[in-house]
Amino acid sequence: MTPPLLIRPATTADHVAIWAILKPAIREGETYALPRDMSGADAVAYWMGPGREVFLADEERRAVGTYFLCANQRGGGGHVANCGYMTDPAARGRGIARGMAEHSLDEARRRGFLAMQFNFVVSSNESAVHLWHSLGFETVGRLPGAFRHPRFGYVDALVMFRRL
Amino acid sequence: MTPPLLIRPATTADHVAIWAILKPAIREGETYALPRDMSGADAVAYWMGPGREVFLADEERRAVGTYFLCANQRGGGGHVANCGYMTDPAARGRGIARGMAEHSLDEARRRGFLAMQFNFVVSSNESAVHLWHSLGFETVGRLPGAFRHPRFGYVDALVMFRRL
Numbered sequence: 610m611t612p613p614l615l616i617r618p619a620t621t622a623d624h625v626a627i628w629a630i631l632k633p634a635i636r637e638g639e640t641y642a643l644p645r646d647m648s649g650a651d652a653v654a655y656w657m658g659p660g661r662e663v664f665l666a667d668e669e670r671r672a673v674g675t676y677f678l679c680a681n682q683r684g685g686g687g688h689v690a691n692c693g694y695m696t697d698p699a700a701r702g703r704g705i706a707r708g709m710a711e712h713s714l715d716e717a718r719r720r721g722f723l724a725m726q727f728n729f730v731v732s733s734n735e736s737a738v739h740l741w742h743s744l745g746f747e748t749v750g751r752l753p754g755a756f757r758h759p760r761f762g763y764v765d766a767l768v769m770f771r772r773l
Numbered sequence: 774m775t776p777p778l779l780i781r782p783a784t785t786a787d788h789v790a791i792w793a794i795l796k797p798a799i800r801e802g803e804t805y806a807l808p809r810d811m812s813g814a815d816a817v818a819y820w821m822g823p824g825r826e827v828f829l830a831d832e833e834r835r836a837v838g839t840y841f842l843c844a845n846q847r848g849g850g851g852h853v854a855n856c857g858y859m860t861d862p863a864a865r866g867r868g869i870a871r872g873m874a875e876h877s878l879d880e881a882r883r884r885g886f887l888a889m890q891f892n893f894v895v896s897s898n899e900s901a902v903h904l905w906h907s908l909g910f911e912t913v914g915r916l917p918g919a920f921r922h923p924r925f926g927y928v929d930a931l932v933m934f935r936r937l
Contacts, residue, residue: 638849639849642846642847642848642849642850642851643847645848681919684809685802685803686806686919686920686930688921728892729850731849749914750913750916751913752890754888755934756850757850757852768916768932770916772917
């Protein structure tokens with residue numbers, strides 16, 4: 610049976626756990642537009658950057674996922690939220706990304722955001738595209754060849770959007 | 774006759790001139806997703822932020838426009854450029870934005886970028902949309918109601934893209 614998922618705000622005490630989650634995806638370079646050789650300090654500084662709230666998903670007190678929530682734009686664009694999600698590769702296929710996504714939609718609503726936007730979903734990341742569609746996101750933009758995939762070469766990136 | 778436009782890299786000595794150009798558009802809040810009450814220091818820090826090259830357009834040694842050039846994403850997205858442009862309202866209608874845009878496309882090509890993307894073109898900013906179309910940009914995304922316009926309420930924002 611899948612252990613229950615507890616999602617809570619991250620603290621500075623979670624930096625090492627967050628880097629452990631981010632590191633495989635950053636080194637792999639197939640899903641996020643971040644330098645593959647990014648240091649742990651830079652990655653955590655990016656993930657927990659200004660204006661971002663960061664959450665951690667724990668399974669039996671072990672961190673298995675993290676996400677950030679922020680405004681996608683400022684000023685006249687401040688009513689649209691943005692999030693990024695990462696799951697520990699060893700914990701994939703257990704609904705952790707979905708659990709974090711549902712949590713993030715609730716948190717965004719609670720903060721008064723009217724919509725959520727993902728700016729750069731790599732089109733070859735099929736499990737992510739499938740998950741966002743199943744959660745009501747629509748593809749509102751397609752950026753031709755905007756991501757250079759380490760194995761597939763230039764692939765499109767998608768802009769996805771849903772009202773809250 | 775329109776005086777010739779000289780476009781050159783901006784320096785720290787240009788901060789006051791840059792703020793004078795940015796200020797009207799920021800206060801007006803109709804074209805950029807920035808806080809309308811943003812301070813001059815914050816606005817210049819944003820415009821000249823990390824990773825951005827900033828240019829100034831001079832007409833007879835008077836600054837009439839500025840733009841920044843940067844990578845739109847990092848890592849696998851680092852081959853797509855991004856720019857932002859602002860023109861002194863008193864100098865509108867003289868082709869300054871077009872001059873800066875053409876300059877920026879050349880500068881982006883010289884740096885090896887393969888495409889340019891604008892992430893958030895406010896759809897009610899018709900002169901900008903028209904200019905980008907005339908310069909070969911296509912609308913590759915439409916963000917529904919993503920910008921709250923001070924006079925028109927929620928309007929769409931466009932994602933525009935062209936190869937270089």
